[in-house]
Amino acid sequence: MSKPDAVEPAPVHNAMTPDESPELRQLYADFDAGHMMPLWTQIGNLMPKHPMPRAVPYVWKWSDLYPLAKRAGDLVPVGRGGERRAIGLGNPGLDGRPYISPTLWCAIQYLGPRETAPEHRHAQNAFRFVIEGEGVWTVVNGDPVRMSRGDLLLTPGWNFHGHQNVTDKPMAWIDGLDIPFSYQNDVGFFEFGSEKLSDITTPQYSRGERLWCHPGLRPLSGLANTVSSPIGAYRWEHTDRALAEQLRLEEEGYPGVLETGHAAVRFVNPTTGGDIMSTIRAEFHRLRAGAISAERREVGSRVFQVFEGKGCVVLDGVSRILEKGDLFVIPSWISWSLQAESQFDLFSFSDAPIMERLNFDRTMINGQLS
Numbered sequence: 001m002s003k004p005d006a007v008e009p010a011p012v013h014n015a016m017t018p019d020e021s022p023e024l025r026q027l028y029a030d031f032d033a034g035h036m037m038p039l040w041t042q043i044g045n046l047m048p049k050h051p052m053p054r055a056v057p058y059v060w061k062w063s064d065l066y067p068l069a070k071r072a073g074d075l076v077p078v079g080r081g082g083e084r085r086a087i088g089l090g091n092p093g094l095d096g097r098p099y100i101s102p103t104l105w106c107a108i109q110y111l112g113p114r115e116t117a118p119e120h121r122h123a124q125n126a127f128r129f130v131i132e133g134e135g136v137w138t139v140v141n142g143d144p145v146r147m148s149r150g151d152l153l154l155t156p157g158w159n160f161h162g163h164q165n166v167t168d169k170p171m172a173w174i175d176g177l178d179i180p181f182s183y184q185n186d187v188g189f190f191e192f193g194s195e196k197l198s199d200i201t202t203p204q205y206s207r208g209e210r211l212w213c214h215p216g217l218r219p220l221s222g223l224a225n226t227v228s229s230p231i232g233a234y235r236w237e238h239t240d241r242a243l244a245e246q247l248r249l250e251e252e253g254y255p256g257v258l259e260t261g262h263a264a265v266r267f268v269n270p271t272t273g274g275d276i277m278s279t280i281r282a283e284f285h286r287l288r289a290g291a292i293s294a295e296r297r298e299v300g301s302r303v304f305q306v307f308e309g310k311g312c313v314v315l316d317g318v319s320r321i322l323e324k325g326d327l328f329v330i331p332s333w334i335s336w337s338l339q340a341e342s343q344f345d346l347f348s349f350s351d352a353p354i355m356e357r358l359n360f361d362r363t364m365i366n367g368q369l370s
Contacts, residue, residue, distance in 0.1 A: 056092055086108070102331075104349070106174060129173060174305060286344065
């Protein structure tokens with residue numbers, strides 16, 4: 001959506017700063033006693049000229065995360081109470097809260113050999129993205145879904161779900177949820193499910209995939225639109241091929257890429273063509289070796305995980321080297337750009353559906369509002 005160019009207002013003298021007096025001090029004390037806050041003392045923080053996030057851009061190294069998750073796997077059992085062996089990434093700017101941004105939660109989850117995480121459900125929307133490993137099935141509302149490298153798995157809000165590892169090797173993945181947004185707005189519900197999974201079979205493809213994952217085809221039994229995608233797993237082989245074909249089209253002189261050397265896809269709900277869930281957008285990006293993306297600023301929060309390759313991200317003017325598995329967060333209106341040393345594959349999720357529905361969305365590319 002096109003937005004007008006921003007106009008930087010001239011500095012304004014605050015005329016509402018009277019001289020100190022006993023009467024003024026008493027007035028402010030009476031405000032405090034009545035749990036009142038005068039606007040004229042706070043307007044700079046409440047209405048900044050542009051977003052001034054408390055969250056900070058930050059990079060978590062997979063080489064640090066995975067060994068810590070493994071140690072947790074050796075020491076902490078999975079079961080009721082804690083529910084999941086998930087280690088949330090806390091943004092250093094958010095005062096110790098387990099949030100990667102004010103709206104998003106991200107964690108590394110570790111499931112050991114032959115372990116089962118019991119079923120439960122919650123109002124929050126959730127997904128899983130697998131950076132490496134095989135052998136885990138997540139069961140969503142009784143439908144077993146294979147989890148494999150490069151797959152995006154969905155657990156929309158209020159769907160029962162649990163996980164089982166049927167192998168002798170551990171597996172780790174990232175979880176993404178809208179927990180901070182849910183918590184701030186008091187919309188959370190939670191319910192325990194079965195201690196044992198409702199279906200322990202291990203099919204190659206889930207029932208949802210068998211019904212919905214046929215290009216360009218929609219079952220006549222599913223003509224009603226759904227808030228969240230009915231697809232439980234977006235498989236890596238399809239994502240990989242879509243990105244590869246975009247770059248091949250570019251080589252042949254045809255349109256298709258987002259920008260020079262930069263292929264990108266968005267995961268969508270096939271019933272609406274919109275986002276996979278009402279609060280979370282998911283994308284995958286691939287840059288050719290040597291490609292540099294445009295510098296962007298966006299209202300809202302975005303998280304990336306490197307799936308494969310090497311490169312760097314420039315966050316608010318600071319370059320950080322990235323390798324496989326590394327995660328980084330981009331808070332609202334922080335500038336960012338990607339640079340690829342080799343072919344550079346990255347998974348991304350954001351709170352864009354929230355910002356767009358509330359008409360707060362705004363994007364700046366190379367200094368120009370788009």
